[in-house]
Amino acid sequence: MKPLSIPYATAVYGDASQCEIIRQWVDHPGLAELSRSLRALVQSVGDEAADEVWRRILGPIRRTAFALCSTPLPFAHLAAGTGTDWDHLDRLVRQSKYLYPDCYELLHRVSGELQRLLLENSTPLIAPLESLIQQHTTISVLLRNPRMNRMVADYFASSRPLRTASVVSASQLRGPHQCMALAVMGPCSWFPEYVFSAPRASVIHVISYRWIRDGWAPSPRFLHKTDVRKSASQTHRIGKMPAIRSDAAADVPAMEDLHPADILPPVPVFRGGGFPYSSSHAGESADVVPARLCHLIGNRAVFVAADDGASSLIIDASETEHAAVRRVLVDDLEQGMYLLLRTSGGGDFIAPLADRLLGKSSTKLRHEQAEWKERLSRQAFEQFGSKSRRELSSLVCSHLQSQGMSQAHSANIHYWMSSKCIRPRKREHFAAILKFAGLEERTEGIWSAMLEIDRAHRRAGHLIRRMLLQKIAGASLEPLERDGQMDFELGDQGGGSLSAYEITDVPAQEYDIPSDRIGVLLDLEE
Amino acid sequence: MGSTKPFVLHFEDSGKWSSLPEWAEYFISVGRQLATAPQQESRLVTAIIVPTRAYGAAFVSVGMVISEASLRDPDSQASHFERLFELVPGTPVVFRPGKGKALKGLIQMPEELDGKLWIRVQVHSAAGGGLTHFVDESRALQVQPARGVGWKLPKKQRKDSIRTANRFVDSLLGETDPVQLGLQSKIVCALVGRRNTLEQEIRKTPLSIHVNGTMYAEGQLQDVLRVNRFINPQQSHRSALVPLGSEPSSDLISSVEMGVVFDGAIGFLKWGAAWRTRHQVIVLDRTDPYFDDAISSVNARFSQNRIDDGCVMPEGDAPPGSEILAFREAIE
Numbered sequence A: 001m002k003p004l005s006i007p008y009a010t011a012v013y014g015d016a017s018q019c020e021i022i023r024q025w026v027d028h029p030g031l032a033e034l035s036r037s038l039r040a041l042v043q044s045v046g047d048e049a050a051d052e053v054w055r056r057i058l059g060p061i062r063r064t065a066f067a068l069c070s071t072p073l074p075f076a077h078l079a080a081g082t083g084t085d086w087d088h089l090d091r092l093v094r095q096s097k098y099l100y101p102d103c104y105e106l107l108h109r110v111s112g113e114l115q116r117l118l119l120e121n122s123t124p125l126i127a128p129l130e131s132l133i134q135q136h137t138t139i140s141v142l143l144r145n146p147r148m149n150r151m152v153a154d155y156f157a158s159s160r161p162l163r164t165a166s167v168v169s170a171s172q173l174r175g176p177h178q179c180m181a182l183a184v185m186g187p188c189s190w191f192p193e194y195v196f197s198a199p200r201a202s203v204i205h206v207i208s209y210r211w212i213r214d215g216w217a218p219s220p221r222f223l224h225k226t227d228v229r230k231s232a233s234q235t236h237r238i239g240k241m242p243a244i245r246s247d248a249a250a251d252v253p254a255m256e257d258l259h260p261a262d263i264l265p266p267v268p269v270f271r272g273g274g275f276p277y278s279s280s281h282a283g284e285s286a287d288v289v290p291a292r293l294c295h296l297i298g299n300r301a302v303f304v305a306a307d308d309g310a311s312s313l314i315i316d317a318s319e320t321e322h323a324a325v326r327r328v329l330v331d332d333l334e335q336g337m338y339l340l341l342r343t344s345g346g347g348d349f350i351a352p353l354a355d356r357l358l359g360k361s362s363t364k365l366r367h368e369q370a371e372w373k374e375r376l377s378r379q380a381f382e383q384f385g386s387k388s389r390r391e392l393s394s395l396v397c398s399h400l401q402s403q404g405m406s407q408a409h410s411a412n413i414h415y416w417m418s419s420k421c422i423r424p425r426k427r428e429h430f431a432a433i434l435k436f437a438g439l440e441e442r443t444e445g446i447w448s449a450m451l452e453i454d455r456a457h458r459r460a461g462h463l464i465r466r467m468l469l470q471k472i473a474g475a476s477l478e479p480l481e482r483d484g485q486m487d488f489e490l491g492d493q494g495g496g497s498l499s500a501y502e503i504t505d506v507p508a509q510e511y512d513i514p515s516d517r518i519g520v521l522l523d524l525e526e
Numbered sequence B: 001m002g003s004t005k006p007f008v009l010h011f012e013d014s015g016k017w018s019s020l021p022e023w024a025e026y027f028i029s030v031g032r033q034l035a036t037a038p039q040q041e042s043r044l045v046t047a048i049i050v051p052t053r054a055y056g057a058a059f060v061s062v063g064m065v066i067s068e069a070s071l072r073d074p075d076s077q078a079s080h081f082e083r084l085f086e087l088v089p090g091t092p093v094v095f096r097p098g099k100g101k102a103l104k105g106l107i108q109m110p111e112e113l114d115g116k117l118w119i120r121v122q123v124h125s126a127a128g129g130g131l132t133h134f135v136d137e138s139r140a141l142q143v144q145p146a147r148g149v150g151w152k153l154p155k156k157q158r159k160d161s162i163r164t165a166n167r168f169v170d171s172l173l174g175e176t177d178p179v180q181l182g183l184q185s186k187i188v189c190a191l192v193g194r195r196n197t198l199e200q201e202i203r204k205t206p207l208s209i210h211v212n213g214t215m216y217a218e219g220q221l222q223d224v225l226r227v228n229r230f231i232n233p234q235q236s237h238r239s240a241l242v243p244l245g246s247e248p249s250s251d252l253i254s255s256v257e258m259g260v261v262f263d264g265a266i267g268f269l270k271w272g273a274a275w276r277t278r279h280q281v282i283v284l285d286r287t288d289p290y291f292d293d294a295i296s297s298v299n300a301r302f303s304q305n306r307i308d309d310g311c312v313m314p315e316g317d318a319p320p321g322s323e324i325l326a327f328r329e330a331i332e
Helices: A006-018 A029-050 A052-070 A075-082 A086-099 A101-117 A126-136 A146-158 A350-358 A361-384 A389-402 A410-417 A427-437 A440-473 A478-483 B022-035 B056-070 B074-085 B137-142 B167-173 B195-203 B250-255 B265-271 B291-305
Strands: A020-026 A139-142 A165-168 A179-185 A201-209 A236-238 A243-246 A288-296 A300-305 A311-316 A324-329 A338-342 A485-489 A497-505 A510-514 B008-013 B016-019 B042-050 B092-095 B103-113 B116-122 B132-135 B143-145 B187-193 B207-211 B214-219 B239-243 B256-263 B279-285 B323-330
Touching: A006 A201, A006 B008, A006 B022, A020 A126, A029 A052, A029 A101, A029 A201, A052 A075, A052 A086, A052 A101, A075 A146, A086 A101, A126 A139, A126 A179, A126 A201, A146 A165, A146 A478, A165 A179, A288 A410, A300 A338, A311 A440, A311 A497, A324 A440, A350 A361, A350 A440, A361 A389, A361 A410, A361 A427, A361 A440, A389 A410, A389 A427, A410 A427, A427 A440, A440 A485, A478 A485, B016 B207, B022 B042, B022 B056, B022 B256, B022 B279, B042 B291, B056 B167, B056 B187, B056 B195, B056 B256, B056 B279, B074 B103, B074 B116, B074 B137, B103 B132, B132 B137, B137 B143, B167 B207, B167 B214, B187 B195, B187 B250, B187 B265, B195 B239, B239 B250, B250 B256, B256 B265, B265 B279, B265 B291, B279 B291, B291 B323
Parallel strands: A020 A201, A020 A243, A139 A165, A139 A179, A179 A201, B042 B279, B187 B239, B187 B256, B256 B279
Antiparallel strands: A236 B323, A288 A300, A288 A497, A288 A510, A311 A324, A311 A338, A338 A497, A485 A497, B008 B016, B008 B207, B042 B323, B092 B103, B092 B143, B103 B116, B116 B132, B207 B214
16 A cells, blocks of 8 residues: 555545545446346256356356446447457357256346347436536446456546546555545445445445445454443444435335345366366376466456565555565465566566577577486486476475485475476585586586576566656556556567566465466456 | 644645544553553553554554653662763763753763762863763763764864754654663564564654754654664663564564564564563554464464553544453463
């Protein structure tokens, strides 16, 4: 979170005191009917919804229906933006007639109705925004799905009545973003509570379909003892909170109304992606490294190396006045930081640039790097038999310890075997593993070669960092803060293109991952 | 900062000075409240939910330091007098004969006159007549060792040769003798939070004191807080910063005298259990990614450790968008 000044903090307290949350309902009978049918379908499918076939059918349908309920774009506009292959989906629906005959009728109806809606060139969510702009001149708009931010911002920019509307992210509303009026597209419970309890606007309009329930109201967060004897409690107090009102008298929920969670697409789950993801799955031939799954904005994720001392390049837009580009240990990665990834050509953006810096010698040096790892793995395999990489590392570690290398750790040896590692930090460790690999006589030469690669990697890292800093200094980071994602083109200077993604979570669980999957963007929606 | 104070603290807003807003005054009052709360068998835990964490922890700490300075502890006066007795003759000291006045001095051999003990502080060189002040126990705190410096006495010196406290500090302390704040290092409170953010608020935010509508003195919160990480080795400190990335040392944990102020959820979740005997103030920003975790932790402590003992919070309404819970927790 960026530091705020006293005047700004005073304005925030002012907003908390004066803010009014106004619920505005919109209608669309066709979309209401579709949403209810979809809920019935999901309920009838039940636990089978997790099956591969149902995921491929229901996933795009639920995401598209959710987009219609939550995005202020004409439905036809959304059809192009969701990227759903409707022909493929139609085929799957037809197949389901034989696989799931009980659900086919309903599924067929839902799919057909959804595709008919996507032909409409309007949405009920836009008219209230136009009306608010007439009232407030400018408004900020918050969407539930940040992946739609850019598309909606482009649409606003191209629309005369909506030109003064700007899209903001929930992250921006943690910090110094402040506006006269904020329009929130969807029921309150779709958004972090602070959007309403710590408002950055004088008025918040919650624009939502009438048939989605929305019962949110500010409530105490602390447990407390009610003191009935005193007018003002001596142990618990609540300051003035935003007031809530509705623009319509008829906002009593109906029985058939949907719960906000019913509309949301399924929570993405990491399913392994077809490669080893735990020690029990890792084969002996796999070049695997320990990794953690870093969750990114928009239901994406990436594996980051989790071995001792591994770090990732991030943009830190918090604390200082200017964003910083720095390396951060995996344990220090935090929600709200922006992780830098190579956009194309694999996840590693340092190695290709380092090879360019090494010039013609890179081929020979990389060959030597691959050679000592291959000899190390082969020797382990010959000495201890066919085992997983992790088991072999442990056995090599015991062997080295018996030879007097008391500081050997299984995790380190595991990492040294992987292609990601250039060299151990200490020369004596390197000498010990080369001796084990049968390369003792070439220790000096290979060590020098690895030092040269290491230097090139460091130079490449510095160059990338410098190029990024130049890019950042000359560019507004608002798209990054709004969309949680931004591309940086460093191609003209040899750096390729990088993308920064906002980190949303870094669970502690570790996986064994093929080293070439480190840094590769995964889409958890698919 | 009651209405009887002769000054009004101001902050800068677009080039103009404005009086400190009510929310900031409230945080100062929370800190002041702690200074008078006993902590023998239980300590006070005050958790504050706010719409923005900005300046909350800094102002709470200011309230604690100001109030602590005003608490004249007779024991500390006596023990300070004893420590002065043990100083080697020739030790440099600062002598504060009155408010806003400070002189360079050298300790001389103590004397006993008419059955009463006196510290002797020489303030003029021998060539200038060797003027020496006799200081008894009641004025012991006017003499403070000047650590890390050495000086020769001038022939004569005016009564403002050294300024150990500025007008900004003098005004904030009101009737309290600023000598207590001036030279003696101690850790009244520890601030746990992000270093850059707190440094911006404590060291880089200009504030001013206005008297009768006119600016009287300028300063920063650091002038009062004297955070250990923002001073040079020659200066004394009154509070300590614990950055989020570094574990507080056992020395630091044991030397905090009054309380700990957690600026945000992460610091509280990481080091909330480190100080088991000192008051705690926990400032929780509703927008903090770890807000819910911190709320759960506070609620767990409230339900498990709370003791129903006298517990009060500052008078007046809680700031808008805030929620405040204060309870007493048994000291293990």
